[in-house]
Amino acid sequence: MTAPVPRTAQVAAVLRREAAVERAGREALVTTAPFVAAFVVLAGLAFGPAPEDLAAAAGGTVWLALLVATVPLARTVAGTEIAEDSWDLLRGLVAPGALFAGKLLAAWAALLVTGLLAGGLVAVLFQVPVPPQALYGGLLGTLALAALTTGFGVLVASGSRRRGLLAALLLPAGLPALLAGTQLSTPGVPVLPWAVLVTVYAAAVVVAAWAVFPVLLEE
Amino acid sequence: MTARADRRAPSRRALRPTYAVAMPGPRAIPLRPPSPGPAVPGGAAALRLSGVTRVHGGRPVWAPVDLLLTPGTLTVVTGPNGSGKSTLLRLAAGLLRPAAGTRACAGTALYLRGGAGLRTAQTVRAAVTGTAALAGRAQAAAAAMAALGLHPLADRTVGTLSAGERVRAALAAAVACRPAVLCLDEPTAALDERALDDLAAVLDAVRADGVALLVATHQPGVLLPLADAHLSIADGRVVRR
Amino acid sequence: MTTRSPRSADRFLAVAAALAALAAGVLAVAVAPTDAVQGQPQRLMYVHVPAAWLAYLCFAGVLVTSIAFLVRRDLRWDRVAQAAAELGVGMTALAIALGSVWGRPVWGVWWVWDPRLVTTAVLLLVYLGYLSVRGLGDDRAAGARRAAAVGIIGFANVPVVHFSVVWWRTLHQPASVLSPDPAPMDPRMAAALGVAVLAFTLAGALVVRRRLRVLAVADTAAAPPAEGDAPTGVAAEPLVVVPRSRS
Numbered sequence: 184m185t186a187p188v189p190r191t192a193q194v195a196a197v198l199r200r201e202a203a204v205e206r207a208g209r210e211a212l213v214t215t216a217p218f219v220a221a222f223v224v225l226a227g228l229a230f231g232p233a234p235e236d237l238a239a240a241a242g243g244t245v246w247l248a249l250l251v252a253t254v255p256l257a258r259t260v261a262g263t264e265i266a267e268d269s270w271d272l273l274r275g276l277v278a279p280g281a282l283f284a285g286k287l288l289a290a291w292a293a294l295l296v297t298g299l300l301a302g303g304l305v306a307v308l309f310q311v312p313v314p315p316q317a318l319y320g321g322l323l324g325t326l327a328l329a330a331l332t333t334g335f336g337v338l339v340a341s342g343s344r345r346r347g348l349l350a351a352l353l354l355p356a357g358l359p360a361l362l363a364g365t366q367l368s369t370p371g372v373p374v375l376p377w378a379v380l381v382t383v384y385a386a387a388v389v390v391a392a393w394a395v396f397p398v399l400l401e402e
Numbered sequence: 403m404t405a406r407a408d409r410r411a412p413s414r415r416a417l418r419p420t421y422a423v424a425m426p427g428p429r430a431i432p433l434r435p436p437s438p439g440p441a442v443p444g445g446a447a448a449l450r451l452s453g454v455t456r457v458h459g460g461r462p463v464w465a466p467v468d469l470l471l472t473p474g475t476l477t478v479v480t481g482p483n484g485s486g487k488s489t490l491l492r493l494a495a496g497l498l499r500p501a502a503g504t505r506a507c508a509g510t511a512l513y514l515r516g517g518a519g520l521r522t523a524q525t526v527r528a529a530v531t532g533t534a535a536l537a538g539r540a541q542a543a544a545a546a547m548a549a550l551g552l553h554p555l556a557d558r559t560v561g562t563l564s565a566g567e568r569v570r571a572a573l574a575a576a577v578a579c580r581p582a583v584l585c586l587d588e589p590t591a592a593l594d595e596r597a598l599d600d601l602a603a604v605l606d607a608v609r610a611d612g613v614a615l616l617v618a619t620h621q622p623g624v625l626l627p628l629a630d631a632h633l634s635i636a637d638g639r640v641v642r643r
Numbered sequence: 644m645t646t647r648s649p650r651s652a653d654r655f656l657a658v659a660a661a662l663a664a665l666a667a668g669v670l671a672v673a674v675a676p677t678d679a680v681q682g683q684p685q686r687l688m689y690v691h692v693p694a695a696w697l698a699y700l701c702f703a704g705v706l707v708t709s710i711a712f713l714v715r716r717d718l719r720w721d722r723v724a725q726a727a728a729e730l731g732v733g734m735t736a737l738a739i740a741l742g743s744v745w746g747r748p749v750w751g752v753w754w755v756w757d758p759r760l761v762t763t764a765v766l767l768l769v770y771l772g773y774l775s776v777r778g779l780g781d782d783r784a785a786g787a788r789r790a791a792a793v794g795i796i797g798f799a800n801v802p803v804v805h806f807s808v809v810w811w812r813t814l815h816q817p818a819s820v821l822s823p824d825p826a827p828m829d830p831r832m833a834a835a836l837g838v839a840v841l842a843f844t845l846a847g848a849l850v851v852r853r854r855l856r857v858l859a860v861a862d863t864a865a866a867p868p869a870e871g872d873a874p875t876g877v878a879a880e881p882l883v884v885v886p887r888s889r890s
């Protein structure tokens with residue numbers, strides 16, 4: 184239906200638009216960064232101050248912060264677009280697959296930044312080392328969470344009520360990312376099974392969200 | 403499809419600034435566009451709705467509609483609140499799935515509600531360019547902004563624009579995308595008389611560029627003299643007036 | 644003609660379910676031996692396991708009917724999905740509650756972080772979300788589409804959730820010694836369990852069928868057949884807009 188714009192060019196255009204809107208309004212950053220910073224500091228107070236307790240809670244703190252941050256972040260996928268009446272123009276111009284990919288990549292980038300912030304804060308404040316496999320877990324785990332955020336963000340935003348449902352939908356569905364991410368951030372835990380699990384999980388969630396996304400766009 | 407090929411040929415050109423509406427400043431004087439090219443009755447259709455309707459609350463919003471818009475036309479839609487004007491426009495734009503019937507469009511169809519459509523945090527330039535880029539036409543953004551007299555506002559944030567300016571900014575973004583069909587839902591709301599006249603001139607120019615315009619309004623006065631057709635929705639029927 | 648056969652099928656299901664339940668009750672209480680390790684509380688298994696079985700069956704049904712709805716766009720499939728999800732949520736809650744009651748005397752705790760328990764609890768949360776999504780908007784079809792999407796994403800997630808919790812347990816410590824069903828099972832226990840599963844399945848089918856009729860009536864009431872002054876028929880004339888000749 185849309186003009187013959189190559190799909191990758193359209194994905195790149197959506198992503199550039201997301202970046203420009205974020206640069207202009209800083210919505211995702213303001214939504215997640217202070218939240219994650221407060222979460223980590225409060226988690227330190229809740230689980231500390233014994234260094235061994237903090238070390239045991241470090242990975243879980245990062246991933247719980249990330250998982251919970253998806254809830255406010257999901258609003259940037261479609262909620263704000265609908266509130267500003269720009270969603271219709273976007274839907275008219277961009278093919279569903281490209282819109283999904285662009286929004287997914289934007290959410291992934293936002294979650295990666297959030298994860299880096301949370302991970303960095305925890306590493307410093309909790310004084311724990313970061314095992315290399317934690318980076319793989321972070322990369323794939325945030326991709327899976329971004330797919331869930333994109334799918335459920337559109338699903339809940341297009342309904343007029345019950346915005347609070349996002350948490351009920353996102354948090355249980357993100358359980359594997361929480362577990363695999365936490366285990367991969369914990370030194371001494373076998374790496375391969377968790378690396379496989381987070382890979383399979385990310386693939387399953389991205390495919391499922393991509394498959395249902397056009398249906399969610401329909402009105 | 404051939405309809406697309408026919409329509410696309412002139413579309414490669416950037417928006418011609420010949421009919422620029424000088425804005426702001428003294429009263430904008432639209433230059434008459436060149437004649438709208440060869441009329442194509444029964445030829446290429448920009449939009450074809452065949453027996454479409456939409457069900458709301460278990461009832462059809464209006465009786466099935468057969469509507470054919472050819473390129474370069476302006477159709478005004480009027481009707482009381484709740485008569486289904488927005489539904490017709492959103493359906494024409496492909497945002498709503500018809501409950502019955504089929505819809506065919508020879509290109510992109512866009513829908514704008516009032517002056518909305520752009521992200522309020524962005525500057526006019528960034529928003530218009532970013533939107534045009536989605537259609538692969540970022541290079542057309544500057545001409546569209548010029549055509550709508552937006553250059554003086556280019557670095558303003560969309561959220562700080564007046565109602566009339568917002569309508570023009572949103573229109574510039576849509577026009578830059580070179581849609582086959584452009585559905586405008588109440589673009590006249592919140593506009594003063596002067597802005598209404600300017601809007602009419604702009605729409606005339608957009609139409610002359612080959613876009614099929616479908617405009618729903620409660621203030622058709624200024625648009626009707628320009629319109630190629632006036633559709634009215636009343637008692638669950640879409641009729642021509 | 645359409646009212647008699649569903650009713651008689653219902654009657655058949657009701658009688659069959661009642662007979663199976665009676666037989667299961669007798670087998671579970673009188674015939675099956677008391678568990679050597681767990682004692683009488685183990686008899687809760689004859690309700691707990693069938694409830695969990697029925698819940699999983701329902702959720703699989705939600706997946707299949709969600710896909711069928713998205714392919715066919717027929718609200719009948721959506722009604723089946725809703726009825727199955729409602730029963731599934733009820734059965735999941737029942738299975739968790741009974742498991743808790745069973746675990747307390749046997750394990751000494753109300754809850755253990757056993758993969759099956761955690762997966763079942765997550766399932767309960769996912770399908771509670773699924774049911775909530777139905778009320779999101781005012782449009783019946785849109786609610787059905789959103790629910791179908793959640794039904795698909797939710798179920799796609801289940802195996803990964805289960806494996807992640809299994810590994811979460813086993814990679815940290817030896818496999819759970821709290822496994823509630825020691826093998827091999829006494830044949831009389833297996834028979835009681837089998838008949839109880841049959842009874843639950845029959846009763847579940849009956850509940851879903853009856854719920855489907857209620858939902859169908861609600862859909863019909865929400866969408867009255869167009870008549871009277873309702874706009875129907877075809878448009879009087881095709882509306883063709885061509886450029887008007889201008890001076």
